[in-house]
Amino acid sequence: MRLKGKRILVTGGASGIGLSSVERCLEEGASVVIADLAGSEGAHEAKELDGRHQGRCLFIPVDVTSTEEVDQMVAKTVEELGGLDGVFNNAGIGGICPVEDYADEDFLRIIDINLSGVFRVARAAIRQMYKQGSGSIVNCASILGVFGQSNTAAYTAAKGGVVNMTRTLAIEGAKKGVRVNSIGPGYIDTPLIAGLDEELKQSLIDLHPMGRLGKPEEIANAFLFLVSDEASFVTGANLLVDGGFTAGKS
Template identity: 35%
Template sequence: MRLKDKVCIITGSGKGIGAAAAKKFAEEKAKVVAVCDIDTEAVEKTVKEIKEAGGEAIGFEVDVTDKDDIQDMVDCLMDKYGKVDVLVNNAGIIMDAQLHKMDEDRYDKVIDINLKGTYLCTKAVVDIMREQESGSIINTSSIVGIYGNFGQTNYAASKFGVVGMAKSWAKELGRKGIRANVVCPGFIATSILDDMPEKVIKSMEKKVSLGRLGEPEEIANVYAFLASDESSYITGAVIDVSGDTTL
């Protein structure tokens, strides 16, 4: 019951790591989990699974690049619960290409969702958390956001960026009792890998000291810790959850 009575928002939580996190937060007895994603069907499925397991969740169709979508969600939560305790900026996309082949549209879309989306969602709750003098903000980066990676100029830039944001927010907001941290997953076994050839997945596993891909639940566990009061003296941290991956 580490998250008892906490009102939590998890972006990109229709499936994958975000859905695993939403279910984990509900298991930890969050007062409510706001499941938000651009994929409405995925949101409905996750909310249904949480409720069937005895948890509490509300679903929202949210485009993290749309300020009105975000504000409508936050207003709904404030009207019903009067607070926002946790924001997990999990939403993100990948659109890979080598630099000489990457067009501007592909670059802009990844930056808009992964980086600006994180800014917009946090901006929508920061005054609430300042007023409460409490809150936990968790940004999802990647080991690519630490080391860079072949063919991922846009993704690496966005994931470097959310690290810098969180470190800045930790300095700005700490005096108000608000913590900001970063989780850097490695290769995680989600549906994004479904169309990858087996030999590619095997080559990924060889780069991991633990010899396997991570599970979404293993990232969700770290989110839950950072959202909870057990991590009350952790802010500005960048946590590698990659099984020790070498890129």
């Protein structure tokens, strides 16, 4: 098993990419904390997975906009699992709005969750990993972290920040045994996408040279590689998992 004995924390772990990543880590032998909002399906999912995987999954509620809650989440993870070997910094929200109509509070909320929230989790995890002398953090960025798109000023600003912050954290952690990387998913077939009308959904599919949307488990597999010892010489990278979206247009 690729993650046997590893202790992994996944934020935004109650659904979609996060939940798929939790499941893959459990299959590969890790003990996993699902961290998500108190009102999410996280507690239910953790209970079910814990029963199927020999008591190796638990839920910790967290709001990543709260430094206190994030620090408590990491402390509780260490208390329950005995340490922290890997983090998928995956909590985030979307947002579509023309720049001229963006209200300050809407823009800042996306930044607070998608960028500052990633920083809070990474900071708390790094403090613990520095004590241990080892660890791997994977931040969830996006294809919109490497180029722009209309009506996504806040989201692209946040995800671009995640990509470059990842590089800086990787440089700082390299001599202390901590690797930091990011993943840039394309459009992924989650319930959010499934709810779109067929014309809009097809327009998103057409943006990918492979002619389809990604699957949550395909992002989970990328996370599994980056968090594992198989990626022991990989740090500061932004792994694009996007069906060719960012490669160019034919």
